[in-house]
Amino acid sequence: MDGLPAAQPLLVGLAADPSAPLVADVVGPAGTGKTATLRAIATLWTDAGTDPDGPFPLLVDDAHLLPDAAVDRLRERAAEPGARMVVARRPWPRDAARAALGAALTATRPPVLLGPLDPAAVTARLTALLGARPAPALAEHVHTRTAGVPSLVDRMTRELAAKVGPALTGPTAPRVPAPVGLLDQIAHHLWALDARVAELVVAAALGAPLDAEVLVPLLGLFDAGGAGVDEVDELVAQARSASVLTPAGGPPPLVTAAVLRHVPEARRLEIRRALAEIELDRGGSVLTVARGLLDTGATGGRVAEVFAAAADEEARAGADAGPFLAAAVAAGAPPLTLAARRAEASLRTGALDAALHHADEVLTAADRVELDDAVRAGSVAAAVLAHRGLLARSADLYRWLADLGSGGPVAVPALVGTGAIAEARRQDRVAPEPEPPRDSPRAVADAIVRTLAARPPTLLAGAEELVAEGVLDSVSGNPTRAVSRLTRAAALLESAPRAALLPDTPAALAALVAVQTGEVGVARSVLERAVAVELGGPAATTRHRLLLGWIALHRGAFGTARAHLAETAQGPALEPRDELLAAALDVALARREGDLAALVPAWARAREAIVRHPVDLYVLQPLGELAIAATRLREPAWVRPHLDEAADLLARLGSPALWSAPLHWALLHAAILAEDRDAAVTHADALRGAAHGSRFAEAMATAAPHWVALTDGRVDPEGVEEAARGLHTVGLSWDGSKLAGQAAIRTGDRRAMQALLTCARQLHGGTPKPTPTPTAEPEPEETGDLSEREREVAALVLEGLTYKQIGERLFISAKTVEHHVARMRQRLGASSRTELFTHLRRHLTP
Numbered sequence: 001m002d003g004l005p006a007a008q009p010l011l012v013g014l015a016a017d018p019s020a021p022l023v024a025d026v027v028g029p030a031g032t033g034k035t036a037t038l039r040a041i042a043t044l045w046t047d048a049g050t051d052p053d054g055p056f057p058l059l060v061d062d063a064h065l066l067p068d069a070a071v072d073r074l075r076e077r078a079a080e081p082g083a084r085m086v087v088a089r090r091p092w093p094r095d096a097a098r099a100a101l102g103a104a105l106t107a108t109r110p111p112v113l114l115g116p117l118d119p120a121a122v123t124a125r126l127t128a129l130l131g132a133r134p135a136p137a138l139a140e141h142v143h144t145r146t147a148g149v150p151s152l153v154d155r156m157t158r159e160l161a162a163k164v165g166p167a168l169t170g171p172t173a174p175r176v177p178a179p180v181g182l183l184d185q186i187a188h189h190l191w192a193l194d195a196r197v198a199e200l201v202v203a204a205a206l207g208a209p210l211d212a213e214v215l216v217p218l219l220g221l222f223d224a225g226g227a228g229v230d231e232v233d234e235l236v237a238q239a240r241s242a243s244v245l246t247p248a249g250g251p252p253p254l255v256t257a258a259v260l261r262h263v264p265e266a267r268r269l270e271i272r273r274a275l276a277e278i279e280l281d282r283g284g285s286v287l288t289v290a291r292g293l294l295d296t297g298a299t300g301g302r303v304a305e306v307f308a309a310a311a312d313e314e315a316r317a318g319a320d321a322g323p324f325l326a327a328a329v330a331a332g333a334p335p336l337t338l339a340a341r342r343a344e345a346s347l348r349t350g351a352l353d354a355a356l357h358h359a360d361e362v363l364t365a366a367d368r369v370e371l372d373d374a375v376r377a378g379s380v381a382a383a384v385l386a387h388r389g390l391l392a393r394s395a396d397l398y399r400w401l402a403d404l405g406s407g408g409p410v411a412v413p414a415l416v417g418t419g420a421i422a423e424a425r426r427q428d429r430v431a432p433e434p435e436p437p438r439d440s441p442r443a444v445a446d447a448i449v450r451t452l453a454a455r456p457p458t459l460l461a462g463a464e465e466l467v468a469e470g471v472l473d474s475v476s477g478n479p480t481r482a483v484s485r486l487t488r489a490a491a492l493l494e495s496a497p498r499a500a501l502l503p504d505t506p507a508a509l510a511a512l513v514a515v516q517t518g519e520v521g522v523a524r525s526v527l528e529r530a531v532a533v534e535l536g537g538p539a540a541t542t543r544h545r546l547l548l549g550w551i552a553l554h555r556g557a558f559g560t561a562r563a564h565l566a567e568t569a570q571g572p573a574l575e576p577r578d579e580l581l582a583a584a585l586d587v588a589l590a591r592r593e594g595d596l597a598a599l600v601p602a603w604a605r606a607r608e609a610i611v612r613h614p615v616d617l618y619v620l621q622p623l624g625e626l627a628i629a630a631t632r633l634r635e636p637a638w639v640r641p642h643l644d645e646a647a648d649l650l651a652r653l654g655s656p657a658l659w660s661a662p663l664h665w666a667l668l669h670a671a672i673l674a675e676d677r678d679a680a681v682t683h684a685d686a687l688r689g690a691a692h693g694s695r696f697a698e699a700m701a702t703a704a705p706h707w708v709a710l711t712d713g714r715v716d717p718e719g720v721e722e723a724a725r726g727l728h729t730v731g732l733s734w735d736g737s738k739l740a741g742q743a744a745i746r747t748g749d750r751r752a753m754q755a756l757l758t759c760a761r762q763l764h765g766g767t768p769k770p771t772p773t774p775t776a777e778p779e780p781e782e783t784g785d786l787s788e789r790e791r792e793v794a795a796l797v798l799e800g801l802t803y804k805q806i807g808e809r810l811f812i813s814a815k816t817v818e819h820h821v822a823r824m825r826q827r828l829g830a831s832s833r834t835e836l837f838t839h840l841r842r843h844l845t846p
Contacts, residue, residue, distance in 0.1 A: 004033040004150065005121055006114050011040055018048030021055075023078050025105035026088040028114025030243040031151025034088035035061055037112070041086055055082050063089035064241075068097040078104040092241035115247065116148030125150065129157045132169035141176060147252035149243050155182050156254070179254070186258040193242055196221075200235045201244045205251050205259035206268060207288035208275050210236055217278055218271070269296055276306040287313045294327055304333035311341065321345040322354075336365060340373035343380040348500045350538030352575060356384045375406040379501045382414065386503035387539055389576035389613035392418045394503050402427065409468035414503050416471050417617040419652035424472060459496040463489040467506045470513070475617075475656040479517045479694045482658075486510035490526050494533045504543075504618065505536040511547050512618060515554075516658050518695035518730030524551055539575065542568050546581045550621070553588050556734040556764055561589060576612045577619070583609040584622030587629045592734060594805035603629055607638050615645040617659055624666025631670040643667070657693020664690065665700045672711055680708050699726040703739055715743045717752035721759045728763045737764035741811035760811045786824065786843055793820045794840045 010024060026034050038059045045057045060066075060074060078085055078101070087105055089098070102111070117125060122143040126134045134142075142160075146152035159179045160168060167174040190198050199219055208214055215221070216228035219235075239245040244255050251259070260268070272292050279286045280302070290310030293303065307328035311321035322345040329335050329342075343358035362369050362377035369377075382397040395418050398411030407427055415424035470485035489506035493499040507530035514523035530536070530544045549564030565585050568574065574582055583606040590599035606626050613619065623642055630639045650660050664686040671679035684704035691701035703723040706716065720743040727736035737760045744756035786794060789810075796806040803814040803821075810817075821836075828843075830836035 004036065004114065004117075007033065007037045007040075007112055010037070010112050011044070014041060014044050018044050019051055019054070021082045022084050022086065022109075023105055023107070024086045024109055025102055025111040026086060026114065027091055027102075027111050028088075029090060029149075029241050031149050032114040032116070032243065033150045034090075034114060037114070038086060038088050045084070055080060055084055057084040058086075060085075060087045063087045063101070064093060064098065068095075071097040071101050075101045075104045078107075090241040092237045094237065114150075117143070117150055117153060118148065119143050122146075122148060122153055125153050126157055129154065130161060130169050134169055135172055137172070138168060138174075138176065145253045145257075147246045147254075149246075149252055151243070152182075152186075152252060152254055155179075155185070178257070180261075182254065183258040183261050186255055187262040189242075190244055190255070190258065193244070194235075194238065196231075197235055197239050197242065197244070200232075201239055201251055201255065202259050202263055203271060203275065204239075204245065204249075205256040206271050206275065207292055208271075209284070210245075210249055211284075213282060214275070214278050214284070218275055265296075268292075269298060272296075273298065273303065277302055280306055280309060285313060286310050290324060290327075294323065299331045301332055304328045304331040307331055308333060308338065308341075311345070315341075315345065315348075318348075320349050322349060322351075336361060336369060337373075340369070340376040340380070343377055344498075344501065347380050347383060347539075348537050352384050352387060352539060355380050359384070371404065375401060375404060378404075378406075379410070383501050383503050386414060387575045387577055389580065389616075389619075391503070391616040391618075392614065395420060398427075399423075409464040410502065412468035413471050413509065416475060416653070419617075419649045421475065421653050424468075427468070459492050460498050460501075463492040463496070463499070463506055464502070466492070467502070467509060470506075471509060474513045474658055475653050479513065479658050483510060483514045483517055483519055483522060486513055487522065487526050490530060490535065493535060494529070499535055500537040500540065502536070505530060505540045507535055508540070508543050508547060509618075511544075511551070512621075513658065515551060515731060516621075516662055516694060516696050518699065520551055520555065520731030523731075524548065527551075538571075542571070542574065542578050543581070546578055546585060549585050550581065551731065553585060553592070554732050554734060556737060558589055558593060561585060565589070576609070580606075580609040580613045580619055581622050584625045588625045591629055591632060594801055594809055595799075596802075596805070597800065599629065599633070603633055603635070607635075610639065610642060615642050615649060617649060617653070620646055620650075620659060620663045621666075624663045627666055628670045628673065631673045636670070636674070655690075657690035657697050661687055661690040661693055661697035661700055665704070668704055668707060672707060675711070677708070677711055680711065684708050696730045696732075699723075699730045699732065702726055703735070706739060706743070710742055710746055713746060715747040715749075715752070717743065717747060717749065717756055721756060724759055724763060733763050737761075737811075738808075741808070744811060745807070745813045757811050764811075786827075790820050790824055791844065793817055794824060795844055797821065798837065798840055798844065 006028075007026070010026075014020075014022060026037050028034050038061055042059055050056070058077065063071065063074065066074070074085075074087060075097075077083060078087075085105075087101070105111070119139065123134065123136075123139040126139055126142060142153060142156055146156055156179050159182050160176055163177050164174055190201060193201075196219065200215065203215065203218055204210065208218060210232075212229040212232040215232045215235075219232075221228040221231050236245065240247060243252075245251055250256070272289050276286055276289045276293065278284075279289065286306050286309045290306050293306065305328075307324045311324035311328065314321040314324060322342065325338050325342045325345055328338055339358045339361040343355045343362065346352070346355035346358060359377040359381040362373055363381060366374045378397050378401045382394045382401070385391070385394040385397065391414050395411065395414040398407055398414055401407050402411065409427060411427045412424045415421075415427060466485045466489035470482045470489065473479070473482035473485065486506050487510045490510050493506060499505060507526050510526045511523040514520070514526070527544045527548050531541055531548070534541055535544070545564045545568050549561040549568075552558070552561035552564065565582060568578070568582060573579075583602070586602040587599065587606050590596075590602045606629065610623075610626060615623065623639065623646060627636070627639045627643060630636045646663060650656070650663075653659070664683045668680055668683035668687070671677075671683060684701075684707070687697065687701040687704045691698045703726065706720050706723050709716065720740060724736035724740040727733070727739065740756045740760035740763065744753045744760060747753050747756065792810060793806060796809060801809070803817040806817045807814045824830075824840070825836050828836065828839040830839050
């Protein structure tokens with residue numbers, strides 16, 4: 001009786017006193033353990049012996065099959081004093097005679113109701129059958145396939161044990177073969193039932209709901225005066241009683257598999273067609289049956305309608321509607337009528353080539369499609385072009401959509417990003433135009449447009465408005481309010497599948513603005529949340545990860561930044577907007593780590609990326625990083641045209657401090673690298689003018705004069721440390737560490753050098769560290785051992801870094817590095833560079 005917990009109380013009570021009077025009703029569908037329960041009772045009564053003076057014990061199985069007269073006699077027997085009688089039966093049929101019997105059997109004891117086993121009971125049953133506890137995955141598999149029906153559990157386990165053997169009880173679940181023999185047995189059992197019950201189960205296995213509105217016409221039942229509904233109820237009860245339908249609704253998966261194996265394909269297709277048309281006519285869900293029709297070759301107008309309706313259901317659920325739309329076209333739907341929906345479905349899954357192809361089909365024939373399709377296709381194309389870095393072209397499409405009456409806030413990020421600030425403000429607050437005469441053609445057209453373009457206050461509409469307001473705030477309003485609005489827009493769209501239709505996600509825009517206001521924690525939080533919920537679809541996830549890498553770069557968390565960069569390299573080729581950011585991140589990591597060998601190929605990648613991507617407002621930070629790298633590699637001509645475009649763009653926007661300050665900061669460093677003091681002063685002055693824009697701009701404005709002073713050999717230790725910590729506070733930890741380290745190298749005050757080196761190390765590593773001076777290191781014994789600092793220098797020498805690069809990494813001067821190398825060569829007795837490298841490898845290898 002393992003795995004039949006419902007029967008345990010009855011058996012335990014009987015085992016305690018087998019001779020006590022007992023009248024019990026054991027009720028359950030086929031295969032739930034009724035016969036096994038009676039056998040256990042028979043054993044207990046047999047072992048206890050029979051009382052010759054008491055009533056003879058009586059066990060009755062399958063009482064649901066008895067004629068009414070026999071049922072009446074059992075009812076009378078149950079009422080006798082001291083009766084010992086247990087009756088097992090199915091819950092169907094339900095008639096007066098059996099209802100009276102049930103009342104008599106349960107007069108003194110509730111019925112024993114047997115049914116499907118839960119997962120724990122299935123595990124217990126498998127343990128009893130196999131002699132050892134099964135792997136959890138195996139128990140879960142058996143429970144799922146059998147729906148917990150005890151007889152199916154037993155039969156499936158025995159068949160698997162015969163085929164797989166002891167591996168079933170191993171630590172991991174083996175690959176379990178399909179129980180073909182069991183499927184054949186189930187099919188035999190199914191065809192032995194009433195033909196109408198079998199047809200009901202076949203229909204349910206093929207996707208029909210247990211709904212009389214569907215089943216009456218599908219099964220061809222007579223429906224006069226509601227008789228069909230009653231007949232469906234009886235058939236469902238009979239099927240559940242036979243365990244070919246579960247209490248929850250559909251057939252157990254094994255029964256479905258048996259149907260699919262034994263019902264001819266032509267018959268399955270006929271039933272699915274009929275079911276699909278019934279659901280389509282009544283406005284019900286066609287998704288399940290449409291899935292069954294995929295790849296069957298079904299064609300025709302009605303089938304195409306079914307696929308199109310299924311695509312709508314998938315799209316509303318945020319799933320991929322593409323396969324259903326493709327099937328609808330293959331079934332005979334005119335391609336142009338579904339092209340806009342296919343474009344949107346492709347965009348949601350990140351298939352941007354397909355999205356743009358289908359959108360262009362519609363836009364090319366805009367005069368021959370519905371207005372809604374034209375708007376949808378235009379929105380898709382605008383979003384794809386933004387992904388591809390063609391934000392100006394995207395803005396043109398939004399202007400065209402505005403002419404159709406479907407512009408508005410969604411266009412604002414593209415318009416602002418390309419410098420069209422006045423247009424963006426008009427889109428955000430559309431002023432009403434004078435109405436033309438009521439009967440004019442334009443009035444009629446405008447009325448249609450207003451009707452079609454009017455939108456309820458959906459999540460998407462609300463998010464578009466917040467994004468528009470946030471982007472406008474970022475260039476001419478309050479930066480903190482901009483971050484708030486963009487962050488709220490991202491939260492609104494977490495459950496909105498149509499977020500992919502935006503030119504950029506509110507999470508990405510919120511992160512860009514938050515970083516440039518010094519709110520790095522907010523930026524990281526909103527991006528991590530966007531990645532977790534896949535906001536905007538696969539294409540947007542790549543952008544979110546790259547922005548997370550960008551934030552990590554500025555914090556000095558190079559390992560984290562590389563991990564994000566590497567993750568985006570695992571998928572398909574990046575779109576131009578993402579490729580530019582990825583290339584800039586690659587260059588920035590190589591430059592900050594002083595790795596010239598990595599910087600050269602990274603720069604080659606960046607040169608190609610920058611050629612493919614025109615300048616817009618949202619790429620100014622990567623552009624600034626590439627300007628520094630170009631100067632470092634003496635190839636500034638590659639970025640000069642783009643920097644000129646950036647200057648023009650910022651001028652058209654009124655030189656907003658939030659967006660201009662990071663670019664001036666980057667160009668300040670490029671000027672210092674180029675030893676162009678006048679340009680450095682110019683950018684420092686520009687930063688001072690932008691200091692009011694945000695905490696971020698203020699921190700850079702404070703630090704900029706100290707960088708200029710360093711080029712003159714002047715160091716203000718206290719001012720530098722304050723400026724470096726200010727940079728750290730707004731997320732520019734690496735920049736702060738670099739400033740403090742470079743000032744330490746240049747100061748002649750030993751105490752100031754120590755303080756600045758300590759500051760540099762704290763900002764670089766995140767935790768304070770003791771800071772020994774180069775001359776304060778203990779002299780090693782003449783055994784060839786290296787000091788801790790010498791081991792650091794040696795490791796970087798073996799990496800191929802120059803003395804200058806090593807000095808920048810360790811915050812010491814190049815002369816000090818040279819001094820360390822000379823001492824190591826002398827102590828190790830190396831007469832050549834090759835010999836020195838050999839000694840160093842031996843000392844540094846565990």
